[in-house]
Amino acid sequence: MHDLPERDPQAANEPAPSPVARDVLGASPRGIWSDVPDALWNDWRWQQRNRLRTVADVERVVRLTAGEREAIAGTAGAFRMALTPYYASLIDPDDPDCPVRMQAIPRAEELQRHPADLDDPLGEERFMPVAGITHRYPDRVLFYVTHNCPVYCRHCTRKRKVSDPHSAAAHDQIALGLDYIARRPEVRDVLVSGGDPMTLSDERLDQLLGALRRIPHVEVIRLCTRNPVTLPQRFGDETIAMLARHHPVYVHTHFNHPRECTPEAARTLRALADRGLNCANQMVLLKGVNDDAETVRRTNVWLLRQRCRPYYLFQADLAAGISHFRVPVETGLSIMRALRGPVSGMAVPTYVIDAPGGGGKIPLVPDYVESHDDDAVVFTNWQGERYTYPAR
Ligand code: SF4
Incomplete structure (x- = not known):
């Protein structure tokens, strides 16, 4: 710590x-x-x-x-x-x-390359019906709109293409993605991602979000951006007002440590919340950065004060060259166990592993059930005390 x-x-x-x-x-x-x-x-x-x-x-x-x-x-x-x-x-x-x-x-x-490392750890290319669209779950897609980010996080899951100019999302590719979404009425939720979409100009973002908003079955837009952490200056009043014109827009961001919890970041998160741009945090569990309950707790209670909800705690995936960041699943479970109780459930994210190769998110939950038979379920609470509940 x-x-x-x-x-x-x-x-x-x-x-x-x-x-x-x-x-x-x-x-x-x-x-x-x-x-x-x-x-x-x-x-x-x-x-x-x-x-x-x-x-x-x-x-x-x-x-x-x-x-x-x-x-x-x-x-x-x-x-x-x-x-x-x-x-x-x-x-x-x-x-x-x-x-x-x-x-x-x-x-x-x-x-170093670890034997378990994968070039495409989440199998995103496997679920790509057209370039730039990952359609893994029935009602939502991930829309890759840029390869650029203000800061290139060394633990990035998409490092196979992020920062690589050959992976740039050209206008044609974005048009094809919009066309795919428009032809799929089951897609009600679009995650605009990259790279970091806030590296696009306001004008391009406005056009992109406007095009999505004109698709009648797109109900929710989610903007996946680490700019609140790495470049909070990006969110000026005009930019925030532009984003709010395309509501409902949610902002998914990525704070990992209290050192990132600055006055500048706080101002940005509050300004986004003031305009109804609800923020959720997707923390990645990283060895030496936040692999202890107190660091996660301090970050999460700070986020809540800025009206940003701790959403996910991700087990680091199998992206190449990040094995030094990975911690045992048992560490994540013990962090979750330590959080539940001492802080409000609002500050407790869902701990998930994105299954290698494209299996999707699987929640990992500490086991509070001690025994379960036809008569009763026996649980332990956060303080280790035992409680019994009728089985039916
Ligand atoms: S901001 Fe996101 S996409 Fe960009 S390098 Fe960091 S983790 Fe990867």
């Missing part, structure tokens, strides 16, 4: 500020960018233009290990590195195991 920066005393489990102070969220320290004017720092295009992409860029912020240098060079052709200045400013420069650093800067282990 890692200490928090000073920027969010509540997430650090320190005394809560007064209600007034809670609304004056402040800003994160900017490290080497402290001289950058607010107008630039808060401009998402400036953040995109000034991303760290090379060893020399990153070494302005952290002292790289030999393994990290080797891994940056070794992964550049397959899954490149990029960090927004904002996300890089969250890194503890003196901690080689900083959870933000681990998620954003390649490590030597990423170059």
Whole structure:
């Protein structure tokens, strides 16, 4: 587990500020960018233009290990590195195991291929009737609209195509995807994903969401974006208003650690919620980042305060080069057991494993049933106390 920066005393489990102070969220320290004017720092295009992409860029912020240098060079052709200045400013420069650093800067282990690794761990290509559409479940599809992200997460499940210009979703491909959805009346829910769809311009997003909204049977649009974590500046008032024009739109995001729980992220989540863009968090269980109950708890109670519901806790999948992030399923189950009871059920996500090869999501639940016969079911509660309920 890692200490928090000073920027969010509540997430650090320190005394809560007064209600007034809670609304004056402040800003994160900017490290080497402290001289950058607010107008630039808060401009998402400036953040995109000034991303760290090379060893020399990153070494302005952290002292790289030999393994990290080797891994940056070794992964550049397959899954490149990029960090927004904002996300890089969250890194503890003196901690080689900083959870933000681990998620954003390649490590030597990423170059190793584990025997269980799969190129397409969720079998998405197998369920792809047309390029860019994954149709695995009856009533919903995943719509791949871009290969770009502001930060390339080292644990990405889709690293086989994300960041690769050859996997760009061209206009024709997006048109084919829209056509597929329009011809399938059973599709009532579309997950707009990538890559990160918020890397598209507002104009393109507006066109895309508008085209989906014009399909009568599309009831729900879900926008899958890590921008609230890696580039919260992306959500200006006009952008949020544009998204809200296409309601019902849900936002699925991906906070993994309290270091990511900043005033900037809080403001973005609250602004989205204010416009009815309900946010849900999809955390990935990562060794050395959040593989303990207290880190998950602190992140989740912070998310709830920003009106973002902890939705899933994902067992890391079998994507190539991420075996160093995977933890035993037993660790995830023990985290779930530790969460249930001490915190509200609102802060307890569903722990799932996305079955390798495309079997879909399978919930993993700690076993609270001690025995079950014709007369009674015997349970243990979160405190280990035993209770009996009639079997029928
Ligand atoms: S934001 Fe999502 S799609 Fe992009 S690199 Fe991270 S996990 Fe992968």
